[in-house]
Amino acid sequence: MQYISTRGGMPPMPYCETLLEGLAPDGGLAVPEVMPTVDGETLERWRALTYPQLATEVLGLFATDIPRADLARMTAAAYEPFPEEVVPLRSIGEGLTLVGLSEGPTLAFKDMAMQFLGQVVEYALERKGSVLNILGATSGDTGSAAEHALRGKERISVFMLSPKGRMSAFQRAQMFSLDDDNIHNIAVDGVFDDCQNLVKKLAGDLDFKRAQNLGAVNSINLARITAQVVYYFWAWLRATDAGGWTELSFTVPSGNFGNILSGFFAKQMGLPIRRLVLAANENNVLDEFFRTGVYRPRSAAQTLATSSPSMDISKASNLERFIFELVGRDAARLVAVWNDLDTKGSFDFTADLARFVDEFGIVSGTSTHDDRLETIRSVYEQTGEIIDPHTADGVKVAREFSESGVPMLVLETAKPQKFADTIREAIDVELDYSDELREMLDAPQRVTEMADDEQALRSFIEAHALR
Numbered sequence: 001m002q003y004i005s006t007r008g009g010m011p012p013m014p015y016c017e018t019l020l021e022g023l024a025p026d027g028g029l030a031v032p033e034v035m036p037t038v039d040g041e042t043l044e045r046w047r048a049l050t051y052p053q054l055a056t057e058v059l060g061l062f063a064t065d066i067p068r069a070d071l072a073r074m075t076a077a078a079y080e081p082f083p084e085e086v087v088p089l090r091s092i093g094e095g096l097t098l099v100g101l102s103e104g105p106t107l108a109f110k111d112m113a114m115q116f117l118g119q120v121v122e123y124a125l126e127r128k129g130s131v132l133n134i135l136g137a138t139s140g141d142t143g144s145a146a147e148h149a150l151r152g153k154e155r156i157s158v159f160m161l162s163p164k165g166r167m168s169a170f171q172r173a174q175m176f177s178l179d180d181d182n183i184h185n186i187a188v189d190g191v192f193d194d195c196q197n198l199v200k201k202l203a204g205d206l207d208f209k210r211a212q213n214l215g216a217v218n219s220i221n222l223a224r225i226t227a228q229v230v231y232y233f234w235a236w237l238r239a240t241d242a243g244g245w246t247e248l249s250f251t252v253p254s255g256n257f258g259n260i261l262s263g264f265f266a267k268q269m270g271l272p273i274r275r276l277v278l279a280a281n282e283n284n285v286l287d288e289f290f291r292t293g294v295y296r297p298r299s300a301a302q303t304l305a306t307s308s309p310s311m312d313i314s315k316a317s318n319l320e321r322f323i324f325e326l327v328g329r330d331a332a333r334l335v336a337v338w339n340d341l342d343t344k345g346s347f348d349f350t351a352d353l354a355r356f357v358d359e360f361g362i363v364s365g366t367s368t369h370d371d372r373l374e375t376i377r378s379v380y381e382q383t384g385e386i387i388d389p390h391t392a393d394g395v396k397v398a399r400e401f402s403e404s405g406v407p408m409l410v411l412e413t414a415k416p417q418k419f420a421d422t423i424r425e426a427i428d429v430e431l432d433y434s435d436e437l438r439e440m441l442d443a444p445q446r447v448t449e450m451a452d453d454e455q456a457l458r459s460f461i462e463a464h465a466l467r
């Protein structure tokens with residue numbers, strides 16, 4: 001299996017090389033040259049597998065340049081920190097079932113992909129005989145998932161910028177309690193956008209980037225997208241009975257279109273998915289696109305800080321991979337669409353609106369702060385389950401699209417303990433924390449404070465980067 005760019009300007013590359021790149025050299029995103037497919041017989045055979053075994057099968061279709069035994073070792077190690085089931089399913093009535101993606105070390109779904117990424121990036125670097133210094137900015141979830149997945153690795157170090165004093169106590173503890181030598185937390189005197197601008201400046205300096213072996217593990221990374229495909233297969237296998245060819249639907253709390261894109265891959269691979277329901281919060285650029293056909297990214301200033309913060313996006317980085325399929329994998333047309341976006345600030349697929357549902361099965365909806373609170377409350381009253389604000393956005397929109405006779409699976413993307421303030425506001429309940437979490441919250445913290453100063457960051461990286 002080889003990977004090509006959505007913009008047509010990259011010679012086909014194998015999996016292990018592709019996942020070390022951010023954007024393709026032509027500015028596009030890597031996609032499989034041909035989407036692998038899975039037939040009914042294979043799917044039935046997969047019912048008996050454990051999660052890591054299933055991950056080996058599914059990822060094996062994408063990473064054909066990795067020997068099976070190596071892949072099996074990596075998936076076993078990646079999902080070892082999880083409970084035995086890895087992704088548990090639980091019903092909350094009304095025909096809705098939660099798919100538990102937040103059982104990993106940082107209590108959010110990003111662990112599902114990052115844990116595998118940590119294994120496979122180290123492996124790819126070893127094969128190449130090189131090292132990677134990851135430079136990123138985080139407002140909370142991504143940074144901690146990356147650090148917990150990459151801590152202690154020999155060929156990778158992490159430089160993670162966060163806005164000083166603007167993360168929750170829980171998020172700070174999750175990142176700053178790590179004492180591994182290869183993890184560098186940097187609290188910048190500024191807001192998240194200042195952190196992101198610093199990253200962009202350094203990553204845009206190609207000489208510096210090359211000299212310091214800088215890279216990223218953001219949501220467009222191919223290893224993340226492919227690792228997320230696995231749990232769509234897993235959830236389908238758990239929610240259906242042997243022998244049937246049952247269609248079911250998934251609702252996905254969405255930000256950068258990463259998670260739901262993996263569901264779209266699974267559907268294209270032949271998994272019987274009826275609808276992929278996109279749930280957005282108030283920052284609903286994607287809901288707007290799937291309802292009207294017009295995509296109009298917003299500026300940072302137009303992006304609201306909401307109570308489901310991990311979905312607060314202004315533009316959806318992974319959407320380009322969907323548009324590539326929408327234009328029939330025609331790279332020239334895709335480039336024209338992105339040129340339109342650059343010149344007019346929007347693009348328009350109004351004429352293709354019917355295809356979104358008929359051909360791709362994608363529908364969408366929006367949830368607001370009040371919806372979130374109301375949904376947390378109603379699920380708690382009906383079932384005693386406490387769901388986090390992002391999952392609540394999913395449940396709210398899932399209810400609008402549930403169809404009788406079609407099971408609706410809602411992806412649970414975080415644990416409520418990460419967002420205790422909103423839970424308190426919704427149901428006035430104090431959450432339980434495990435001994436392990438309490439220990440983390442009380443552990444000594446280690447962080448480097450820095451002014452919003454490009455030169456200071458350059459010097460810090462030069463002094464600490466792996467070579």
Ligand SMILES: *Cc1c(COP(=O)(O)O)cnc(C)c1O
Nearest residue numbers: 254255256257258259310413414
């Ligand atoms: C990142 C994140 C999302 C959004 O996922 P995308 O892949 O960006 O669409 C939703 N919920 C939580 C808790 C997250 O951390």
